[in-house]
Amino acid sequence: MxxxxxxxxxxxxxxxxxxxxxxxxxxxxxxxxxxxxxxxxxxxxxxxxxxxxxxxxxxxxxxxxxxxxxxxxxxxxxxxxxxxxxxxxxxxxxxxxxxxxxxxxxAQPNLVGYGAxxxxxxxxQRRARAAAASVSRSGADTAVLEAAPHDVLHATETVDVPLERPKSTPPVRKLAKDLGIDLGLVEPTGQGGIITRGDVEAYAERVGTSVQPTSAAEEPVETAPSSPAALAAGRERERRIPIRGVRKHTAEAMVRSAFTAPHVTTFLTVDVTATTELLASLKSDRSLEGHRIGILAVAAKAVCLALARTPELNSRWDEEHGEIVEFGYVNLGIAAATLRGLVVPNVRDADAMTLVELADAIGELAQTARSGKTSPAEMMGGTFSITNVGVFGVDAGTPILNPGEAGILALGAVRRQPWEHRGEIALRDVMTLALSFDHRLVDGEQGSRFLADVGAILREPGRAMLLR
The missing domain is CATH 2.40.50.100 (RNA polymerase II/Efflux pump adaptor protein, barrel-sandwich hybrid domain)
Incomplete structure (x- = not known):
């Protein structure tokens, strides 16, 4: 049947x-x-x-x-x-x-909730010699098999050997497809046996494969003759990329947010020397070995403490029911730039975590996002977000709210610069915070108080002991 x-x-x-x-x-x-x-x-x-x-x-x-x-x-x-x-x-x-x-x-089975x-x-159960067959289909010669991992070569001599599918990210699989390469023949060097872009490029170089467009929609489109300089550099004048996946979703969400919630952004520049000194001492603490605690984790903890004092920033505007929903928990979104685009998974009940637990959760979240394995459920239900633009060397920005959230905090780069300290000029670690909030939910006074609370904790981490 x-x-x-x-x-x-x-x-x-x-x-x-x-x-x-x-x-x-x-x-x-x-x-x-x-x-x-x-x-x-x-x-x-x-x-x-x-x-x-x-x-x-x-x-x-x-x-x-x-x-x-x-x-x-x-x-x-x-x-x-x-x-x-x-x-x-x-x-x-x-x-x-x-x-x-x-x-x-x-009836048609519903996959939602299916187990792993x-x-x-x-x-x-595939015949391992199928790998060799796919090589011939791609037009490569025996050099492909010669460049393959040793265990794959021997697998072609057996029958009905179960082959584990290669681990890689969607962009790497796309590159392999463009090159006509079977990922089963590529030796992985990434952590956990993941095939990286470099692995695919190195393999392609060994077998002499060049990139070919896979479809007309992906081919470079030139609207004017290429200049001699561009031709010499091997660059196309113009390229058209289909709008789909994460990029499409992010664009739609940002437009919806920007033209629905009235955005206000306020800034605060803070001396965070005490926090960087604290992080240095934690790094040398043997009892914390294996835990990577950075400025993002401290800022996340500060946000959770400040939200308890200013719940308006941890709320949602429910247009349908004509209500403001205030959350008694913090699902903290962490914006992550990945090869597939921007994703904002969130740490559930971040307000109930210690600094070490927050650091571990953020690290795990980031690793999952980079591997392209963030699930849809992990990106839903956030109540407040943080974006760390400082990792790109940027001092400040005006972040756009994640749809449905009342606030988002951007962390700028930590810079060593002259700063007034105890009546004198000294070299201090300084960073700029930028808070965007929904003015329907948050007044300027509330937003400013929240930002001042976060800044006070980063300026003097010991002040967190005074907050509840």
Whole structure:
């Protein structure tokens, strides 16, 4: 019996998703909940588990395709059937809507809440020699196999060897696709066995592969003859990039925020020498070995303490119900620049954490974001955000609110510069704080008081002992 599976709403209310890569091929036998594909929504890369146990009959999309929610994604040949087709609910009906079925048929499975793929059998059983076949399809010669890792070369001599799918980020997979490289042949050097961009480029150099555009939509578009200087530098005059994924979502969210909430930004420059001295002493403390506590963690702790004194900054404007919602907890968003664009995952109940716990949570959050594994759930439900533009050497800015939040704090670079200290001029560590807030929820007095509280803690960390 052929069972079609349509792309479900992944719990974000988004109309489409881009197919990053298939983890199965036609003819593969899969188990229930086995990861079959990775799709990229406007918020995150999501792994799709198989809703059935059976044989992959047909793949209805290719890597790079944008698939609408409700469209057929894959078909399975289920055991015990007669080979007839059993279709999933119509794409014209909302995903998850009741559908009349035969008694022996089951409705379209809802992937939201599915568990992770079993570790023991969560990968398709592929013939390892398929790697060699993909090499011939890409047009490369035997130099490709010669450049492959030693264990892959030996795998081509065996049959039915389960191959773990290569670990990499979506941009790296895109680069490999453009180069016509099978990631299974690339030796990873990244932490945790992740294939990096450098790994792919080094492999391409060894086998003599050059980048080729994968589709007309991605080809460079020139609107005027290239100048001799540009031609000499090997640069195209103009390039068109499809607006999709995180970039599209970020743009829509920022426009919605900028033209919905009346933004006000206020600045405060602070002497943070006492905080940097505290961080230096914590770094040399052997009992804290393995914990990376930096200025961002201290600022996060200061924000949590200051929000308790100014709850207006930890609230939301509910237009639909005509209410202001004040939160009794802090889900602290940390803006993270990744290869896929800007994401703002949040630390849940940050106000209940110690400084060390906050530092660990922020470090884990950042590592997950850089690997492209931040889940949609981790980017929802934030109540206040911090963006650390200082890591780019920037002194200040006017950050735009994360939609639905009342405030966002930008941390500038810490600079050693002349500063008035105890009636004299001395070299001090100085940074600028920039607070943007929603003027519907927060008055200037409240915003200024909050910023002054954060600055006071960074100026004298011991003052945190006086706050409650």
């Amino acid at each position: 052929i069972q079609e599976f349509r792309l479900p709403d992944l719990g974000e209310g988004l109309p489409e998703a881009e197919l990053v890569q298939w983890l199965v091929a036609e003819g593969d036998t899969v188990t229930l909940n086995q990861t079959i594909a990775e799709v990229e929504t406007a918020k995150a890369v999501v792994e799709l588990p198989s809703p059935h146990a059976g044989v992959v009959s047909k793949l209805h999309a290719q890597a790079g395709d944008v698939v609408a929610v409700g469209s057929v994604l894959i078909a399975f040949d289920l055991p015990g059937g007669n080979g007839t087709s059993e279709k999933a609910p119509s794409a014209e009906a909302p995903v998850g809507a009741p559908v009349e079925e035969k008694a022996e048929e089951k 793929a079993p570790q023991s059998s969560g990968r398709p």
